[in-house]
Amino acid sequence: MIKSFLAAGAACFALCSSAAFGAEKPDLAIYGRLPQFEGVTISPDGSKLALILTDGEERLLAIRTLNGQTLAGVKAAKTKLRGVLWAGEDHVVMLSTQTANVFGLSGPAREYMMAVDFNLVTRKQSLLLRSQPESMNVILDRPMVRTVDGQPVVFVEGIHFFDNTGVNTLFRINLKDGATRMLDGGVRMDTDGWLVDAAGEPVAQSLYDGKKGRWSLRMKIGSSWKTVDEADSPMGSYGLSGFGRDGKSVLVWRTDDENNSILREYRGVGAHEDLPGDLDLSGLLHDPDSLGLLGGYTLKGDDLAYTFFDPVSQRAWDSVTKAFKGDRVSLASWSKNRRRVVVHVDSAVDGPAYALIDLDTKRASWLGEIYRGLSAEAVSPVRPVKYKAADGLEITGYLTLPKGRDPKNLPLIVLPHGGPEGRDSPGFDWWSQALASRGYAVLQPNFRGSEGFGWDFVKAGFGEWGRKMQTDLSDGVRDLAKQGIVDPKRVCVVGASYGGYAALAGATLDRGVYRCAVSVAGPSDLKKMLLSVRDAHNGSMSAAQRYWLRFMGADGIKDPDLAAISPARLADKVEIPILLIHGKDDTVVRYDQSQIMADALKKAGKPVAFVTLDGEDHWLSRGATRLKMLSETVAFVEKHNPPE
Structure with missing residues (x-):
């Protein structure tokens, strides 16, 4: 694809390709640093764009006209800018999060979201919910923007304290004068x-x-x-x-x-x-105007399908996708009348980019490629795979093959997803592409319990955490080896979150398959993980605990079966080198889960390396630490499972 970029103007960020390829392999930074585009949102009248840009580390909000003229820019600095939304034509609400301990609140640190209004006319920023009596200045969900008497009004869910208890409360904020009012819907402690x-x-x-x-x-x-x-x-x-x-x-x-x-x-x-x-x-x-349901989308097999109830709307969307034949197209944003549309275009050849479609003029223009320096030479081919688990259940997934190498007897990285009720999908994946660029085949299996394949497939994962959910991975290794695609003696397992647990379980529960394992923010002691979740909910059983226990097949936190599938309790069984990587600010799987595993391995005299990502959360939100994670992972697997 030929991609033309919007002019950077006063935004101070050069969007041209700057990363150089090495003599043989692409620079890991192409994949590991933050993408240069993290989001594009079009204004209600379709005349302006709000773009979240990065220089690989720090984020910037840029407001531009459609022809590339920069109207304003806001440096987010170290803030984790998560998204933006337009409130009329003159206001952009910026959503960011940070990890913090709040004075007066019990429990561990949490990830809090805040909203700031940026006024394009005055160039001033205003924190929403500031100075509200008996309330926090954080929000609980994405704001709802409405137009009332011709003025943009934002409704946000905040925390107001009644009798020292924080309650989800609705606030109304008029952006014209900043007037904020708490709405009385009746105090309900369980509102969510x-x-x-x-x-x-x-x-x-x-x-x-x-x-x-x-x-x-x-x-x-x-x-x-x-x-x-x-x-x-x-x-x-x-x-x-x-x-x-x-x-x-x-x-x-x-x-x-x-x-x-x-x-x-x-x-x-x-x-x-x-x-x-x-x-x-x-x-x-x-519909961005009436708010009525227009239709929806789903992944059917490996194809992303959009369905609209109205035939006219369906034809309009079909005309959008036809402009990018052979690519996977998804909606990013559209104007209030839905005639100007920003789409995310994922090309199997060139990687992902953003484009703008004008349905009135029937013109399409590129806004920019998402990964700076990514060329066709740095994108490895991905193909869907199917295989049978040991009990006959069909497992699907995706296999990324190193570009330019004969798919025979290749070294393999198994890269299981998190959740566990998540799923991998077709399209560009920066982590698997980075590993493939080093010469590895990469298998991303949608093991039992993964979503998107029907309720029966999800239920097949209940009670199989560390059991059949684990052997679904190694069954995929055996299938690829049987086809001659991979060398079964050169396989490592790498993953994050539940995928990190699966990596540790590959070293303790399903041994003899892998040469090394890398766990990024993976649970290691399931009882202690569940206890930390309970502590975060003031000692009560939470939905998250029940969700995990259902897959773990345990009756409760005290169930002795948890020890049997906790890698930290099985450290003496490890026979391969393990790398642990964990963000210090992780509020989902706490940092001590990797500390516990490291201590258990050291005590058992087993090989382990432990990398701490200072200031990093569960989602690898910071450029420097994300790249550090990738670099440490690649160096580790290259050492213990050389690709050549």
């Missing part, structure tokens, strides 16, 4: 979500009792709030999924009595309708 209609009126409230594992939905009917549905949901709240087809009904993804996923549309007490199950949507699309 709100929905505000296009006119700026709160109309729905989701509640979840974590101790009982019970969810309920309240809607405003006339002038009063009424409970319209409730259900047991031990794995967590159903929450709210936006408005229905008329822009007034309320949508909730929930399960029926047989645990089938359904999308239910509520109109009031006793008035609801389940959308047809054959829609098979994993994500929803709402």
Whole structure:
């Protein structure tokens, strides 16, 4: 693809390719540093773009016209800028997070989100929810922007304290004058979500009792709030999924009595309708003006499919995808009238980029490639794979092959995903591409328990944490070896989060398959991990604990079976070198999980290396530490499993 970049102007970031290839292999920084584009959002009238840019480490918000003229820029410095949204044409709300211990709150450090309004006219920044009595200046979910009397108004879920207890509370903020008002929906200690209609009126409230594992939905009917549905949901709240087809009904993804996923549309007490199950949507699309449901999208096999209820809208989207034949196209942002569309284009040849489509002029233009310095020579081919697990269950996944090498007798890296109820999908993956660039084949298996393959496939993972979920990985190794694609004597396992656990389990529970293992933020002592989750929820059983216990097959934190699948309790069985990498600010899998594993391995006299990523979280959000993780991983596998 030919990619033309928007002019950088006063943004102070050069978007041209600057990384040089080595004599034989691409620079690891091409993959490991932060992508130069982290997001593109178009303004409501379609005349401006808000771009999150990086120089590989620090982030910048740039506001530009469609022809590339820079209107404003805001340096995010060390802030983890997570996203932006337009509030009218003159305001951009910036969303960022940071890890912190808050004075007066018990428990470990948490990741908090904050919202800042940037006024394009005055160039001033204003922290939302600042100076609110008995409230924190953090937000709990993505703000809802509405236009009321011609002015942009932002509704945010914040934390207000009643009797020393923090409660999810809805606030209304007029961006014109900054006036902030706490809305009275009735103090409900278990509130976990709100929905505000296009006119700026709160109309729905989701509640979840974590101790009982019970969810309920309240809607405003006339002038009063009424409970319209409730259900047991031990794995967590159903929450709210936006408005229905008329822009007034309320949508909730929930399960029926047989645990089938359904999308239910509520109109009031006793008035609801389940959308047809054959829609098979994993994500929803709402009109940016009316807020009504337009359709949705899902991954069907290896193809990303968008479905619109309206044939005119479907034809418009189909015309967008036709402009990038052979590439995977997904919606990033669109104008209020949906005539100007920003898309994410993933090319199997050139890698990912952003593009702008004008449906009125029928013109498409490139905004820029996402990874600086990435050329076709640095993108390895990816192909879908299928194989049978030992018990006959079909497992799918993706195999990245090193470019320019004959796919025979290759060294292999198994790269399991996190979750565990996540999944790998087709398209550019910076980590697997980096490993393939060093000469490795990379297998990303969607082991049992992964989402996106039906409820029965998810259920097949219950009780199989460290068991069949683990052997699903090594069954893939054996299948590739049987085909002659990989050398079974040259295999390592690398992963993050649950994938990090799988790497440690490959060294302790499913031995004899791997030559080395790299765990990034992986759990090692399951009982202590569950206890840390309990401590974060003030000593009560949380949905997260129940979610993990379901896959672990344990009755509770004290279940002795947890020790049997905890790598730290099995350190004496390790026969291969292990590298542990962990961010010091990880609030999902705490840093001490790698400390525990390192200590157990040292005590058992086993080979281990431990790399600490200072200031890093669970998601590898910082450029320098992300690149350090990748560099340390590559050096380790090259040492213990040479690619040549």
